[in-house]
Every structure is written in structure tokens, then in C-alpha cells.
Amino acid sequence: LYERGLGRAEAAGSPSSIAVLPFANLSGDAGKDYFSDGMSEELLNLLARVPGLKVAARTSAFAYKGRNVDVREVGKELGVETVLEGSVRQSGDQVRITAQLIRAADGFHLWSQTYDHSVGDAFAVQTRIAESVAGALGVLLDERKRATMDAIGVHDVEAFIAYQRGVELFNRAHNEGPLLPLLARANIEFEAAIARKPDFADAFFQHADYYAHFLIDEAPGHGPALVSATGVGVDAANRQLTADFEAAYRHERDPDQRR
Numbered sequence: 061l062y063e064r065g066l067g068r069a070e071a072a073g074s075p076s077s078i079a080v081l082p083f084a085n086l087s088g089d090a091g092k093d094y095f096s097d098g099m100s101e102e103l104l105n106l107l108a109r110v111p112g113l114k115v116a117a118r119t120s121a122f123a124y125k126g127r128n129v130d131v132r133e134v135g136k137e138l139g140v141e142t143v144l145e146g147s148v149r150q151s152g153d154q155v156r157i158t159a160q161l162i163r164a165a166d167g168f169h170l171w172s173q174t175y176d177h178s179v180g181d182a183f184a185v186q187t188r189i190a191e192s193v194a195g196a197l198g199v200l201l202d203e204r205k206r207a208t209m210d211a212i213g214v215h216d217v218e219a220f221i222a223y224q225r226g227v228e229l230f231n232r233a234h235n236e237g238p239l240l241p242l243l244a245r246a247n248i249e250f251e252a253a254i255a256r257k258p259d260f261a262d263a264f265f266q267h268a269d270y271y272a273h274f275l276i277d278e279a280p281g282h283g284p285a286l287v288s289a290t291g292v293g294v295d296a297a298n299r300q301l302t303a304d305f306e307a308a309y310r311h312e313r314d315p316d317q318r319r
Contacts, residue, residue, distance in 0.1 A: 076112055076113060076114055076141065076197075077113070077114040077115070077116070077139070077140040077141050077142070078107060078113060078114070078115055078116070078140055078141070078142045078143065078144055078161075078193070078197075079115075079116035079120070079121045079134055079135075079138045079140045079142075079143050079144070080100055080103050080104040080107060080115065080116070080121055080144045081100070081121055081124050081125075081134070081143060081144065081145040082096070082097055082100045082121070082122050082124070082125040083096045083097075083099055083100045083145070083146045083147055083148050083157075083159075084096065084145075084146070084147040084148070085097075085147075085148055086147045086148065086149040087148065087149055087150040087151065089150075092148070092150050094221045094224040094225055094228070095148060095150060095155075095179075095217075095220070095221060095224070096147075096148040097122075097125075097224060098220050098221065098223070098224040099148055099157065099182070099186065100121075100122075100146075101118060101224075101227075102183075102186050103144065103159075103186055103189060103190060104118055104121065106186060106187065106190035107144075107190050107193060107194070109205070110190070110194050110199055110201065110205070111199070111201075111205065112199060113194065113197065113199060114140075116138045116139075116140055120138055121138070130167070131143040131145070131162045131164055131167055132164055132165070132166070132167050134164060135164020135165065136164075140164060141163070141164055141165070142161055142162065142163055142164060142170065142197065143161075143162045143164055144159060144160070144161050144162075144189075144193060145159075145160060145162065146158050146159035146160060150179065153178050153179050153180075154176065154177070154178060154179070155176075155177055155178070155179050155182050156174065156175070156176050157174070157175045157177070157182065157185050157189075158172070158173070158174045158175075159172065159173055159174075159189050159193075160172040160173075161193055161196055161197075170196050170197075171192060171193065171196040173189070173192060175188070175189075179217055180217060182217075183215045183217075183220075191206065215257075216256050216257050218252075218256050219252075219253040219254075219256035219257040219260060219263075220253075222249045222250075222252040222253040222256070223249065223250065223253040223260065223262070223263050223266075225249040226246040226247070226248075226249030226250040226253065226263070226266060227246075227266065229242050229243070229245050229246035229249065230242075230243065230246045230266055230269065233246060239273060239277070240270065240273060240274065240277075240278070240288070240289065241289065243269055243270040243273060244270055244289065244290050246266070246270070247267050247270050250263045250264075250266055250267040251267065254267070259311040260311065261307070261308045261309075261310075261311040261312040262308070264304045264305075264307040264308040264311065265304065265305070265308035267304050268300075268301050268304035268305055268308070270290075271292070271297040271298075271300050271301040271304070272301055274288045274292070274297050275294065275297050275298065275301065279294050279297070
């Protein structure tokens with residue numbers, strides 16, 4: 061493991077807002093974008109749970125994917141004081157993750173580290189990066205928050221990648237369409253993720269969306285005999301929607317998210 065620290069923000073007047081840009085995939089394989097994007101999204105979710113830290117939405121931050129941008133411009137456009145960026149280089153079972161925290165006002169580095177791990181151990185890095193970023197910003201984490209952050213991650217590579225494939229299809233469904241056909245394809249990926257990780261709260265929550273749209277957009281005016289393109293009837297869709305929401309609530313580890 062190689063680690064390099066480049067300073068610490070002053071506790072007084074610590075920055076309280078951050079954007080997590082999508083980590084660059086340096087693996088030479090576009091298919092590994094799911095892994096690098098997922099790492100970025102997991103970090104965003106972890107940092108969003110840090111008390112007092114405002115985190116730019118994923119949609120806003122991921123708009124910079126693949127763009128060579130000046131973090132000072134990112135700070136102005138997203139209204140954040142700091143930017144977290146990095147890269148992921150995967151080769152076989154090994155992965156190198158580099159992360160750097162930059163002050164948006166002047167582009168100076170506040171903190172930077174590089175981690176070398178096996179792919180299976182890469183998820184532990186996410187929590188360490190989030191904790192290091194919080195520390196660099198002068199935010200103190202109590203043991204409860206540390207335990208919550210440690211428990212939130214997916215911790216299964218195949219489930220993690222299947223979920224990211226599902227999220228990509230989910231976003232395409234809502235942004236480009238066709239809605240239900242793409243959501244049906246997304247659900248195949250979410251189901252693969254759930255098969256590997258039966259307590260995957262986010263996968264259950266996303267999986268419910270197909271049934272919600274079928275019931276709201278398709279079922280009204282057709283009666284209970286209507287069957288979706290995937291062979292699900294109205295009653296079955298209602299049951300699945302309820303089951304997905306109950307599972308998402310039951311398995312959510314962060315009590316703040318269950319409210």
C-alpha cells in the first residue's frame with residue numbers, strides 16, 4: 061500500500077460542500093467504467109452521510125464525466141468549495157485507486173492518496189477515502205457514523221457491477237426512453253445484484269420503479285386484466301412493488317435513510 065498525504069484543511073472555517081467527480085477509468089477497457097463509476101457513486105453516498113457536509117447531486121457531478129475541466133469552474137458551476145476526483149486502474153485482480161481533494165477556489169490540493177489492492181478488497185478503500193476526506197475538511201466522525209459508513213458499501217464486486225449496469229439502464233430509461241422496456245432490462249441486472257447480495261437495499265428500491273410505472277402509466281383505464289410486456293399482471297405488480305419497498309426499507313443500514 062502506498063499512501064501520500066498533502067496537507068489538511070484548517071479546522072476553523074472548514075469547507076462544508078463537495079462535488080465527487082466520476083473517477084477516470086485508466087484500465088484501457090471501457091467495460092470497466094461500471095467499476096470506476098460505481099466507486100465514485102459509492103464515495104458520493106458515503107460522504108453524503110457525513111454530518112455538516114453538503115454533497116453535490118450525482119446527476120450534477122457526473123455531467124463532467126470524460127471532460128477535462130478546471131476544478132475552479134466546477135466549484136463555481138456547482139456551488140461547492142471542494143472537489144474530489146481520482147482514477148481507477150484495474151489489471152487482472154489488482155486495482156490502483158488514486159483520490160485527490162482539491163480546493164475549488166484556487167485549485168490547490170488539500171489531500172491525496174494512492175491505494176493498491178486486490179479488486180475484492182477495493183471496497184474497504186471507499187470508507188477510508190471518505191474518512192480521510194472528512195478529516196481533511198476538519199469534520200470529526202463519531203464511532204456510530206464510522207460504523208454506519210463501513211456497513212453501507214456493497215462489498216461484492218459482481219453485485220456491485222451488476223447494480224451499476226442496472227443504474228445505467230435505469231438512467232437511460234428516464235432520460236431517453238423507451239421507459240418500460242429499458243426498466244425491464246435494468247431489473248434483470250438488479251435481480252442479478254440481489255441474487256448475490258440479498259440485502260442490497262438500493263437494488264430493491266430501483267427494482268420497484270418498473271412496477272410503479274406500469275401501474276401508474278399503463279394500468280389506469282385498462283382494468284385488472286392488463287398484463288405487462290414481461291408477463292406481470294396488475295395484482296402481481298402491486299405485490300412486487302410492495303415487496304420491493306418493504307425489502308429496501310428492511311435492509312437499509314442507515315437509519316437516516318429509512319425516515
